[in-house]
Structure formats: C-alpha cells, structure tokens
Amino acid sequence: MGNWSDLYDEILELIIDKIRTIEDIIRFRAVCQSWRSVSVMKRQRQRQRQLCPWLMLAARKGSDRRSFYSLSTQKVYRMDLPGVRGRRCWFSQGWLITFGVDMEMHLLNPFSQVRIPLPPQPSLPYQYSPESKFNNPKVLLKIFIKKVVLSSKPSLSVKTTHCKDSKDENCVIMAISSQFNTLAFLRLGDKVWTPIDSPLGFCDIIYFNGQFYAVNTSGRLFICDIYTYFLVESLGELFLIGQGNDHPDFDEHGYNNPDEPVNENTGGYETKGFFGFGVYKFNFDNRKWTHVRSLENRTFFVGNNTSLAVFPSNQCPGCEPNCIYFIDSYHDSFYYGAAHDMGVSWINPRGIQPQYVGRRIFSKICTPLWVGL
Amino acid sequence: MSSTKIFLKSSDDKTFEIDETAARASETLKNIIDGGCLDGVIPLPNVSSNILPKVIEYCKKHGGDNGSSKKIANGGVDKDKEILPDYDEEEDKREKVRVDELKKWEEEYMDFDQQVLYDLMLAANYLHIKGLLDLTVEKAASMIRGRTPDQIRENFNINSDFTPEEEEEMILIEDEWDDEWAFD
Numbered sequence: 001m002g003n004w005s006d007l008y009d010e011i012l013e014l015i016i017d018k019i020r021t022i023e024d025i026i027r028f029r030a031v032c033q034s035w036r037s038v039s040v041m042k043r044q045r046q047r048q049r050q051l052c053p054w055l056m057l058a059a060r061k062g063s064d065r066r067s068f069y070s071l072s073t074q075k076v077y078r079m080d081l082p083g084v085r086g087r088r089c090w091f092s093q094g095w096l097i098t099f100g101v102d103m104e105m106h107l108l109n110p111f112s113q114v115r116i117p118l119p120p121q122p123s124l125p126y127q128y129s130p131e132s133k134f135n136n137p138k139v140l141l142k143i144f145i146k147k148v149v150l151s152s153k154p155s156l157s158v159k160t161t162h163c164k165d166s167k168d169e170n171c172v173i174m175a176i177s178s179q180f181n182t183l184a185f186l187r188l189g190d191k192v193w194t195p196i197d198s199p200l201g202f203c204d205i206i207y208f209n210g211q212f213y214a215v216n217t218s219g220r221l222f223i224c225d226i227y228t229y230f231l232v233e234s235l236g237e238l239f240l241i242g243q244g245n246d247h248p249d250f251d252e253h254g255y256n257n258p259d260e261p262v263n264e265n266t267g268g269y270e271t272k273g274f275f276g277f278g279v280y281k282f283n284f285d286n287r288k289w290t291h292v293r294s295l296e297n298r299t300f301f302v303g304n305n306t307s308l309a310v311f312p313s314n315q316c317p318g319c320e321p322n323c324i325y326f327i328d329s330y331h332d333s334f335y336y337g338a339a340h341d342m343g344v345s346w347i348n349p350r351g352i353q354p355q356y357v358g359r360r361i362f363s364k365i366c367t368p369l370w371v372g373l
Numbered sequence: 374m375s376s377t378k379i380f381l382k383s384s385d386d387k388t389f390e391i392d393e394t395a396a397r398a399s400e401t402l403k404n405i406i407d408g409g410c411l412d413g414v415i416p417l418p419n420v421s422s423n424i425l426p427k428v429i430e431y432c433k434k435h436g437g438d439n440g441s442s443k444k445i446a447n448g449g450v451d452k453d454k455e456i457l458p459d460y461d462e463e464e465d466k467r468e469k470v471r472v473d474e475l476k477k478w479e480e481e482y483m484d485f486d487q488q489v490l491y492d493l494m495l496a497a498n499y500l501h502i503k504g505l506l507d508l509t510v511e512k513a514a515s516m517i518r519g520r521t522p523d524q525i526r527e528n529f530n531i532n533s534d535f536t537p538e539e540e541e542e543m544i545l546i547e548d549e550w551d552d553e554w555a556f557d
Contacts, residue, residue, distance in 0.1 A: 002491035004529035011498055011510065018514035023545055030522035030543035033534045067548045078548035113542075 005032045012038045021072040022051050026111065040112075043094070044153060056091070056110075059084070066110075083108045083115050088141060090148045097148040097173075101137040107154065107173075107188075116154060118173065119186060121145070125195035126178035134179075146176040151207040154188055172226065174212050176202045183214060185226050196224060230302040234309035238282040240289055241302060241324060277324050277345050293348050295322045301370040303327030308370055322347055325355055327368050342368070379406070380414040381429070387422040388414060391429050398432040400501030419499045424492045427485075431505045434478060483512055487529050 016039055019025055029036040054068040057076070064082040069075075087100040096108045097118070105118040121144060128135040134143065151172040171188040181203065183196040198214075205214045205224070212224035230241040280289035299319055301308040303326060312319040324345045344355045356368070377393040379402070396402040405415055420428065485493075490509055497505035516528045522543070526533060533540060 002488060002495070003531075004487070004491060005531050005534075007491075008495075008498070011494060014506070014510045015513050015517070018511055019517060021518075024518050026543070026545050027520065027522050027525065028517055030535070030540065030545075031525050031529075031533070032531055076548040078546050 005034050009038050013042055016042060017050075020051065021070065022054055023070060023073060023075075023077065025051065044155075056089070059086075062086070079110065081108070081110060081113070083113065084110075088145070090145075092148065093150040093153045095150060095153070097150075099141065099145055101141050103137060103140065105148075107150075116188070119190060119192050123192040124175065124177045124184050125193070126180055126182060128179070143179075144177055146181055146203070147205060148173060148175045149205045149207060149212070151212070172207075172212070174205050174207075174214075174224065174226075176205060176214075181217075183224060185212075185224075194226075196226065198222065198224070230300075230307045232300050232302070232307040232309050234298055234300075238284075239292075239300070239309070240280040240282065241300060241307070242278040242280070243302075243326065277326075277347065279324075279347060295324075295347055297321040300324045301326075303369050304367060305369040305371070308372055320344065320346075325370070327370070379411070381420075381425060382414045382416045383420055383422040383425045384418050385422050387425075389422075389425050389429055391432060392436075394436050395429070395432040398435045398502055398504070399428075400503070402500060417500075420496045421492065424489070424496050427489070427493055428496050428500065428502070428505070430482065431502065434475075434482075435504055479508060483508060487516070 012035065016025070016028065019028060025039060029039050052071050054070055054077075057067040057069060059066065062085070064080050064085050065078050066081050066084060067076050067078045070077065083106065084096065084098055087098040089099075090097040094109065094111075096110055098106045098108055099121065103121040105120060107116040107118060108114070121140065124144070128140075134140065151174075152170060154171045172185055173188065174183060174185045175193065176183060180200040182200055183198050183202060183205070184193040185196060186193050199216065199222070201217045202214045202222075203217050205212055207213075212226065214222045214224055216222070228243040230243070232239040232241060279292050279295065281292050282288075283290055297311060299310045299312050299321055300323075301310070302324060310316075310319060312321050324347070325343075326345060327342050342355060343352050345352045360368075379391050379393050379396045381389045381391060381396075381402075383389065393406060396406065402415065405411060417425065490512055494506065494509035494513065496502075497509055513529075517525050520528070522533075522540070525531070535543070
C-alpha cells in the first residue's frame, strides 16, 4: 500500500507546481509534516514567484487579527498575527518587516509566525534632534521609515516556530529612512543599522542580480555599494581589496565555492560578518582589475589609515603571510563608540581569526588604526 | 515503423507484451531498446501486475508520442501548425476532433481510486513517461485544490501527524467580506 505522506519529494514538488493559490498551498502544508516541509523547502529555494499575492487589509485598532483578500478566490481570510498589533508593516521576500511605537523593528513571517528582532529605529541614521516636535514615537512611527527590503529570505530551519536571535550574513536588509530619505543597511545579526554614504531623496529600492538598486525622486537609478574598498601599494603593484562576504565577483571567481578549503581555526569568533575579502591587482595595460587568489606572501593591513603591505620574513613574529589584518573602517562606526569588527583573514585557504582581543577598541574619539615605523 | 514485440515482467513475475513503438513512450524503455542490449524480457521490479496493464494501455494510446498531453494543456492548439504557410482548415478540424477524442479517452482512463493513482504515478516516474506523469500529477492536484486539510487527508488516506494545537493554528478561516469598518 502506497503511503501518500511518504511520496518522493520530486513528485510532491510536481504536485505543488499545479496548486495555484496561496490558500491551497496553506492547506497543503496543513496536511502532514512531510508535505509541509517539502513545500516550505521548495518555496525557500524558489526565486520565481508563481502565485498571485494576497492583499493584506488595513489594521484595525487594538486587534491581533489581520485580514487578507485573495484575488484568486475573491475571499477574505483572517489570521491571528499578534506580532503586527499596532505596528506598521512592509513586506519583502516572504517576510513582514514591522515597526511599532516601542521603536523596535522585527522580521515576522506571517505564515509561520517566526519572529526575528532587528536593530531598533534609534540606530538608523539622521535622527531628529531631541527638541524636534517630530521626535515622538507616534510621529516617528508614521514618518520615519519609508521602505525596508531584504536581499534574500533569512535561512532558518523549517521547524523553528518562535522568536529567534538569528544571524544570517547573506541576508542584507536595506531601508529608506529619515526626513532625507537616505539609505541604511544591515546584515541579519547586526546590532545597528549602517548608513550608506549617498545622495538624498530615495523613493524605492530593490535587490537584483546580487546588488541593491535604488531610485530617487527624479527617476535616477543608483547601484548601492555596500562593500568597503581599500587600495594597497606593494612593490610597484596596485591592489584593491573588497570587503564583504557576498561580493558579486566572488562567485564568478569561485571565491564562495564551498569545496574550497576553509581554515578551521576560526573557532566561534564573532565578527560583524565581513568574512570575505576579494583581492584584485590593477593591470595598467588594459586598465582593469584582475582577481588574484594569492597575496604572494604579502601581508596587508587595512583600516582607518593608508593601507600597508608587508613581506614578513621568517623573523617577523606575529605577522602571518598571505593574510589581511583588518580593522573596522566604517566612517560612522565611532559614532556608536566601537570598532565592531577586527581580525585577520586568510585568503587561501580562507578563514578568519581575532587579532587584538582587548577592550581598548571602544572610543568615541578615535578608533584603532595601524601605524608603522 | 516496425512492430517488434517487447516483453515486460512485473514485480510479481507476470509477463506482458507491448509493441516497440508503444514502449518508446517510456524514456526508460526507449533507452533500453536503443541501448541494443535487449535480450528477451525487461524486468520492471518497481511495477506490479495490476498497474503494468494500465501503463501499457497508456503507451499504446500514445505510441511514442510524448507531446500529446501537452497539446491538450495548451487548449489543443499546436503552435507550429499555425505558422505553416499552407494552413489547412480540414487538417485543423481533424486535429480538433483528435484532441477531443483524446481528452475523452483520458477522462475514462483516469477513472480510478487514489491507490491506483499513487502506483501509476510512481510507475510513470520510474519509466519516465512524461505525459502519464503529468496526467497523474494533475489528478492528484485536482484532489487538493479548493479542499480543506481534512478533506485532502481523506482523499489520500493520510493520517495527520500534527498535534491538535498545531492543526488549530494552521486552520485558514474565512472572514466576513465587508464587516463594519471604523477608521481611526
């Protein structure tokens, strides 16, 4: 006797492809655990949206319940969503981004009710002055945040059902906020929003082909570069170091290849997520950057200083060849009183380790920097 | 086309006969035939004797033509034909009759319970008969669309492995279409 709950995943997926409304998918997922997990995993992988979205109807004061209108069946469904009570919502990549008068922000999956905390509104740039009449939670709720967009679905296990302090460095969240409609981003797990040095007046953002694109009120399109770049000179060669773990060029050059050896000495070291460095050498003949897989025994030191390159000799203790020693170099990082990110990164095999482990990295005046003789 | 006979042996050791042209509807059988290593009977350890005749019936009808169910899915219009310069109205009519007839045949052919559906779907998957897999998957989907989880479980004889609380949480509740609305 064949058991439908044990049907091969590939056949279940074919069946799911023939289900055409969100409500039928929801009911499909309520049949049994295995059907649920196949459907959830399939959706997690799939980039193309195939079903007509629901219209989430306006909030009713003091209610945990939200209603959704289905264009497919012209019916209204209701769901208990205590997580959105009294909160403004945006939607991106299957998740609601919520913001309330408590100034807290969350990701909330309306179907699984999984909730992930985000850094609160006060860590967004360009806050109103304390004297401003706009500096009032009720007003801020209405005007401060214009839009929030995710680069991808946060990777979570299917079984998770409760509030999670999640960390997923591949999930970048970008917001248009403040009276100037400026951009700020974070990687899931970050404690603060990081402002992007950019013009003002953005009205929309989208994640496309590995990058965020933003459009301003006059229709000009901008590519948002959330990577930090350093220039380093060494023995007549000019190098560019791109810091950011999903640099678009990395994939193309196999940088993110999972088969690539990973240095195992990374033992739980927490960084702000800038795991990856891409190194490029400038070719002065064709005026192009070439990705390089080896530093040829150089050691680079980057941060809030002119970047340095060293050829460590055998008698140079503490200085590993083929590594990049880095310090947080966000222009605004000292605003929050800390250099949150500091370490040493191997290029091949890749890996990361702490370097200075002490408390003397916090300063509102001047964060650490490399100085030499 | 030759009408060489092929012999298929079911999981319970019963032998069935099928024309080679019909057998070619199955990608798996086609590869075995074209592989040239065919020696007598092809054993099909994953297909039982109560399903194999059903599979053979489908193959006979479709005689190696994997695309026929696709034509139906596209409303019976063969796009290649439309752009032919000498478009033949008579031919078009005959095609429509053929498609209508096939639809009717499929309707009768697909009249069976969920257990046969399950086995036939797995057989179509195993033998790579795309048209048949499509038909069976569509039938399964039609037994899901617009139904509650309870009805779906009943249709497929599935036992829920969720706790009553989880089931409660997953219920999709229809709301009043236009209840009173206080804007504030």
